[in-house]
Amino acid sequence: MALTAQSFISTVTKPAFPLAVRGEGAYIFDKDGKKYLDGSSGAVVTALGHSHPRVLAAMRAQLEKITFAYGRIWENRPDEELAVRVAALCGGSFDSAFFLSSGSEATEAALKFARQLAVARGQSERYKVISRTPSYHGATLGALSVTGDPVMVDLFGPLMTPMPKIPAPMIYRVPAGYSADAYIDHCADALEEEIKQQGAETVLAFVVEPVGGTSTGALVSPGRYYLRVREICDRYGVLLIHDEVMSGVGRCGAFLASHYWPGAAPDVVTLGKGLGAGYAPISALVTSSALVDEVRAMGGFAHGHTYVANPMSCAVGCAVLEELVDSALVEQSASMGLYLREQLEVVRNRRRSIGDIRGVGLQMAIEIVADQATKESYPFEVNAPAQIERLMMERGLTMMHRRTGGGQFGEWFMVCPPLISTRDAVDQLISILDGALEAFEGQSGQRACS
Numbered sequence: 001m002a003l004t005a006q007s008f009i010s011t012v013t014k015p016a017f018p019l020a021v022r023g024e025g026a027y028i029f030d031k032d033g034k035k036y037l038d039g040s041s042g043a044v045v046t047a048l049g050h051s052h053p054r055v056l057a058a059m060r061a062q063l064e065k066i067t068f069a070y071g072r073i074w075e076n077r078p079d080e081e082l083a084v085r086v087a088a089l090c091g092g093s094f095d096s097a098f099f100l101s102s103g104s105e106a107t108e109a110a111l112k113f114a115r116q117l118a119v120a121r122g123q124s125e126r127y128k129v130i131s132r133t134p135s136y137h138g139a140t141l142g143a144l145s146v147t148g149d150p151v152m153v154d155l156f157g158p159l160m161t162p163m164p165k166i167p168a169p170m171i172y173r174v175p176a177g178y179s180a181d182a183y184i185d186h187c188a189d190a191l192e193e194e195i196k197q198q199g200a201e202t203v204l205a206f207v208v209e210p211v212g213g214t215s216t217g218a219l220v221s222p223g224r225y226y227l228r229v230r231e232i233c234d235r236y237g238v239l240l241i242h243d244e245v246m247s248g249v250g251r252c253g254a255f256l257a258s259h260y261w262p263g264a265a266p267d268v269v270t271l272g273k274g275l276g277a278g279y280a281p282i283s284a285l286v287t288s289s290a291l292v293d294e295v296r297a298m299g300g301f302a303h304g305h306t307y308v309a310n311p312m313s314c315a316v317g318c319a320v321l322e323e324l325v326d327s328a329l330v331e332q333s334a335s336m337g338l339y340l341r342e343q344l345e346v347v348r349n350r351r352r353s354i355g356d357i358r359g360v361g362l363q364m365a366i367e368i369v370a371d372q373a374t375k376e377s378y379p380f381e382v383n384a385p386a387q388i389e390r391l392m393m394e395r396g397l398t399m400m401h402r403r404t405g406g407g408q409f410g411e412w413f414m415v416c417p418p419l420i421s422t423r424d425a426v427d428q429l430i431s432i433l434d435g436a437l438e439a440f441e442g443q444s445g446q447r448a449c450s
Contacts, residue, residue: 018393023050026418026425028398036393039429040400040414044213044246044363047274048323049418055279058319062312071308078314085321086275086286089255092265093288099314101307103245103272104138106283107207110268111142112303114205114239117291120298123237126204130194130238132168132187134404136215137207137243146207149215150405164198166190168212169221170409172356172367173375184221188228195236205239205268211257211363213246214402217412218359226264233267242266245283246363249274250324250419253334253361260360267291274419277320282313329419336421337361343430344415348372351437353384356412364415377411384440385411391436397429 018030026049028036038046048055062078069076083097098113100106111129118126131137133148144152145160148168153160169187171180178186195203210226212219233240247257248271254260256269268291272283295301307313324330341357344366348354355369368385370378378384385401392399400414417429 025049025051026421035396037397037425037428037432038418039392039397039433040416041418042278043273043400044251044414044416045273045276046278047249047251047329047419048277048279048320049420050278052277052279052323052420054323055277055316055319058315059279059312062315065311067310067312068307069309069311070306071304076309076311076314078311078318079309082314082317082321085318086271086284089321089325090269090286091255091259093290094269094286096287096289096292098285098301099309099317100283100285100305101281101310101313102138103243103270103283104140104143105305106245106270106272106285107138107143107146107243108140109285109303110207110241110270111146111205113268113285113287113291113295113301114241116295116298116302117239118204120294123201125201128164128198128203130164130166130191130198130203130206132208133165134168134170134215134409135207135209136213136404137209138245147215150408164194166194168216168219169225170216170219171221172358172410184225185228188225188232191229192232192236195232195238200236200238203236203238205241206233207241207243209243209247210261211247211252211360212358213363214400214414215404215409217356217365217367217402217404217410218363218414220358220360223261223264226258226261230264230266239268240266241268241270244269245272246274248272249320250330250333251361251363251416252359253330253337255330257360257363275317275320276313277316279320280310280313280316281307282310282317324419327420333361333419336419336423336426337364339423340364340415340417340426340429343426347430347434347437351434351441353388353437353441359415362416362419362421365412366415367410367412369410377407380407385413387443388413388436388440391439392432395432395435397432397436399433 020028021031022029086097087095129146131146135148137143137147145163148165167187169184174183242258268287276282344357354366356367358365370376403411
């Protein structure tokens with residue numbers, strides 16, 4: 001039967017996407033049978049690859065039981081089990097979890113939880129949420145209000161309540177007059193300065209990606225930055241929220257990226273992406289029962305969606321975490337990440353268009369430049385990432401790229417293969433990437449690509 005209608009996404013995508021028909025392990029196959037290595041796990045989601053038997057079995061089993069139980073009426077076992085598993089892996093004071101469907105929803109829930117907590121404490125004047133530029137915390141309007149992307153603000157700003165921003169410590173290129181170390185300290189100090197400028201009594205929270213996602217190309221800062229942020233938030237009574245929608249669930253070689261800096265633990269953490277590993281929409285707000293009790297005392301959390309604590313999604317989350325533990329995939333992410341970085345360094349030494357390599361574990365990124373010495377990007381109209389992406393896909397590799405703020409912060413590819421990746425898969429990724437960059441550099445990268 002011929003299709004006479006179009007998915008909306010296909011009408012706004014240029015050029016047209018290939019049609020995915022099957023996934024197996026770290027690979028996706030198109031309608032013609034061509035095989036692609038999933039080099040960035042989609043949008044850094046498919047941590048277990050595709051068609052994992054343990055997850056498929058859990059989905060079938062849950063289908064035979066119940067797929068929906070409205071959270072305002074029912075409790076359900078997968079929700080309870082997943083909360084226990086998440087709390088155990090997060091550790092510390094994180095013993096309460098609230099499950100939603102997307103990273104954007106998790107951000108919205110975290111902001112609402114922080115606001116309700118402030119009201120419960122008699123601090124109703126607190127409502128401002130500080131975040132960084134660049135940053136990404138979701139696509140819904142509340143999440144966009146704390147997302148630091150000038151292009152998105154220009155487009156959707158009239159619909160949002162603007163929130164204060166401070167600079168992210170993007171140290172590949174630092175402003176004139178700063179060393180990298182000095183700029184990191186400046187960015188940490190900027191949080192305290194912004195709190196004072198806004199009026200500490202009005203500042204509700206600071207939200208930050210401990211390891212950057214697509215907005216900063218896997219930015220990682222030294223431990224002293226995170227410790228300084230924690231100390232400032234404590235001094236002014238500001239809630240610290242870590243957005244680990246991308247970096248959490250083992251992606252960075254620890255269950256939470258914030259586990260790398262134990263003295264800088266947040267009050268609230270958001271999870272997503274890898275929690276469902278692409279098998280079902282699920283995300284989480286995770287915090288302490290002590291904070292939840294304060295909100296409960298004023299009548300409970302005034303927030304929810306239709307699919308909150310959905311039993312089908314929670315069953316998937318349980319299977320994902322079970323596999324993560326049983327197959328030691330967090331540890332594999334750490335070790336394979338070291339190998340991936342080593343191989344990316346080899347490519348950088350051979351290809352002039354890789355300027356920087358950032359990240360930790362299997363959340364890595366390469367920044368694309370026209371000149372390694374000056375760190376200059378290609379002209380915007382060249383659209384180097386799109387050209388390189390096309391060359392990769394011709395060779396059987398998909399990899400997500402981004403030009404945050406219209407390219408003003410740089411251009412990069414997220415190199416984030418599934419956590420199940422072997423050395424052979426990494427070697428294949430590196431070989432295709434190297435060949436695509438060689439072809440791109442051979443054509444000088446000067447032809448514009450839409």
